[in-house]
Amino acid sequence: MNPRPGGPPGPVIALQRVTRTFDSSDGSTVVALQDVDLALRAHEFVSVIGPSGCGKSTILRLIAGLLPASSGSVRIYDLPVTEPRDEIGIVFQKPTLLPWLTVLDNVTFPMRHKHGRVDARDVERARELLRITGLQDFAGKRPAELSGGMQQRVAIARSLLHDPDILLMDEPFSALDALTRDEMSFELLRIWSERPKTVVFVTHSIQEALLLSDRIVVMSARPGRVAEIIDVPLPRPRGLDTLADPRFTAMANDIRAKVFTRKPEVHA
Amino acid sequence: MNPVRSPLRAWLERHASPLAALAVLALWEAACRFGGLPAYVLPAPSAIVQAAVELGAARWGEHLVATLQVALAGYAVAIAVAFPLAIGITASPLLSRTLMPWLVVIQSTPIVAIAPIIVVTLGAGTLPRVVITTLIAFFPLVIATATGMASVPAELVELSRSLRASRSREYWQIRLPHAVPHIFSALKVAITLAVIGAVVAEFVAAEKGLGYLILFATSSFKVPVAFASLALLVGSSLALYGVIVRIHRRFFAWSL
Numbered sequence: 001m002n003p004r005p006g007g008p009p010g011p012v013i014a015l016q017r018v019t020r021t022f023d024s025s026d027g028s029t030v031v032a033l034q035d036v037d038l039a040l041r042a043h044e045f046v047s048v049i050g051p052s053g054c055g056k057s058t059i060l061r062l063i064a065g066l067l068p069a070s071s072g073s074v075r076i077y078d079l080p081v082t083e084p085r086d087e088i089g090i091v092f093q094k095p096t097l098l099p100w101l102t103v104l105d106n107v108t109f110p111m112r113h114k115h116g117r118v119d120a121r122d123v124e125r126a127r128e129l130l131r132i133t134g135l136q137d138f139a140g141k142r143p144a145e146l147s148g149g150m151q152q153r154v155a156i157a158r159s160l161l162h163d164p165d166i167l168l169m170d171e172p173f174s175a176l177d178a179l180t181r182d183e184m185s186f187e188l189l190r191i192w193s194e195r196p197k198t199v200v201f202v203t204h205s206i207q208e209a210l211l212l213s214d215r216i217v218v219m220s221a222r223p224g225r226v227a228e229i230i231d232v233p234l235p236r237p238r239g240l241d242t243l244a245d246p247r248f249t250a251m252a253n254d255i256r257a258k259v260f261t262r263k264p265e266v267h268a
Numbered sequence: 269m270n271p272v273r274s275p276l277r278a279w280l281e282r283h284a285s286p287l288a289a290l291a292v293l294a295l296w297e298a299a300c301r302f303g304g305l306p307a308y309v310l311p312a313p314s315a316i317v318q319a320a321v322e323l324g325a326a327r328w329g330e331h332l333v334a335t336l337q338v339a340l341a342g343y344a345v346a347i348a349v350a351f352p353l354a355i356g357i358t359a360s361p362l363l364s365r366t367l368m369p370w371l372v373v374i375q376s377t378p379i380v381a382i383a384p385i386i387v388v389t390l391g392a393g394t395l396p397r398v399v400i401t402t403l404i405a406f407f408p409l410v411i412a413t414a415t416g417m418a419s420v421p422a423e424l425v426e427l428s429r430s431l432r433a434s435r436s437r438e439y440w441q442i443r444l445p446h447a448v449p450h451i452f453s454a455l456k457v458a459i460t461l462a463v464i465g466a467v468v469a470e471f472v473a474a475e476k477g478l479g480y481l482i483l484f485a486t487s488s489f490k491v492p493v494a495f496a497s498l499a500l501l502v503g504s505s506l507a508l509y510g511v512i513v514r515i516h517r518r519f520f521a522w523s524l
Contacts, residue, residue: 061426065430083432084429084430084432090426092423092427093423094421096421096427098442098445099522099523100445100520100522110431112441113428113431113433113437114432114433144522
């Protein structure tokens with residue numbers, strides 16, 4: 001097994017001087033990420049925030065092993081990431097469910113896709129996850145019969161099926177309406193407090209980042225760099241009263257100012 | 269407008285489509301009987317029915333079965349050829365570059381024009397007819413299946429990669445099912461093309477089948493028989509189309 005927290009100390013996820021470039025269609029090279037340093041402790045909830053094109057999603061894909069770094073090192077449990085690893089669960093911006101499968105089959109899909117079969121234990125676990133996400137009555141429905149928020153909950157349940165240590169979330173609530181977003185954030189907090197995981201959460205929303213995170217990584221764009229890492233000392237468990245906390249509002253304004261002053265960085 | 273419609277008007281509106289068809293048939297019949305159109309130009313519906321009855325159910329069955337056999341065999345071969353081709357084209361850019369030009373060339377070739385050549389090359393049996401039918405029907409299947417498989421959302425492919433699933437599972441469990449709506453659109457087009465293909469093949473070389481019957485009947489001025497064959501062809505084509513629609517609804521309701 002992998003070294004779990006309580007085993008050897010040190011970061012769970014470590015990015016060192018990570019640079020990633022892409023060749024664009026006109027032959028020029030675009031630097032998506034430049035010299036990114038980032039380390040996540042076990043069970044830490046870290047949000048990555050920044051303007052469009054700052055390489056937020058690229059960071060996620062590097063950690064997921066879906067993209068190789070152009071230079072620098074990406075390590076998980078002190079091992080270099082060369083391919084996708086089993087201890088990672090991913091939630092994408094869109095639910096990306098399979099419309100031909102029932103909700104239950106969507107949740108167990110990773111097992112069928114990876115191992116070619118789904119055993120009784122997987123089904124039991126999927127049912128438990130559907131209970132946790134409040135979807136137990138929808139196990140036999142197709143995704144099209146569910147609302148956007150419910151579909152994203154199925155996607156979250158799917159990402160948790162193999163009980164990953166690390167959860168990578170790429171703007172998972174951005175397609176949802178504001179009310180559903182808040183509801184989903186609280187739900188994610190509850191799931192996370194029940195089954196602690198190391199989470200990297202990419203978002204556009206400062207509120208969402210503050211509500212959820214232990215630390216917030218503020219990125220700047222073109223090239224994507226870590227501009228600042230902000231600790232969020234708000235007490236846990238967080239809930240509706242956190243949103244009303246004056247410190248919450250003050251920090252939100254502070255971060256907004258930082259994101260905005262960095263945004264128009266145009267080099268002549 | 270008028271909130272309370274008369275029952276007669278409601279009945280007329282509900283049955284507008286079959287009533288219109290009946291009206292056309294009645295006009296057609298009247299034009300032939302009283303308009304002086306000779307039967308070899310346009311036979312009256314009643315004459316067509318009479319000719320059909322005279323030929324007898326056994327003969328019709330024989331010709332119909334012959335045509336359906338060729339159409340369905342060609343359709344089956346087209347499907348069997350199209351799926352592997354589509355998977356190859358989607359999976360390998362090299363295969364796509366080398367095969368696509370050939371597929372477009374085959375599709376751009378008037379099959380009616382090369383049908384006699386195929387008959388000369390492959391002999392006069394069932395084989396050349398099936399080949400001609402396949403050539404006419406397979407192209408939309410390849411293109412639709414390949415398009416459907418290539419249009420899988422990038423995130424679903426990433427999900428597959430993140431699970432380190434094999435390429436074959438990526439195709440069986442994600443890409444092919446994702447292509448189902450595209451595939452059924454093409455299956456519907458292809459089944460009507462298969463009937464056309466069978467008739468074309470029978471025009472070139474056959475001793476039975478509805479296409480052959482049309483050719484034989486017109487050459488001996490039995491135009492009503494030709495019209496009856498045509499009606500049966502259209503009917504079969506519609507019925508086959510309906511079967512595909514039903515299969516789609518019954519087994520792939522999620523993709524409707």
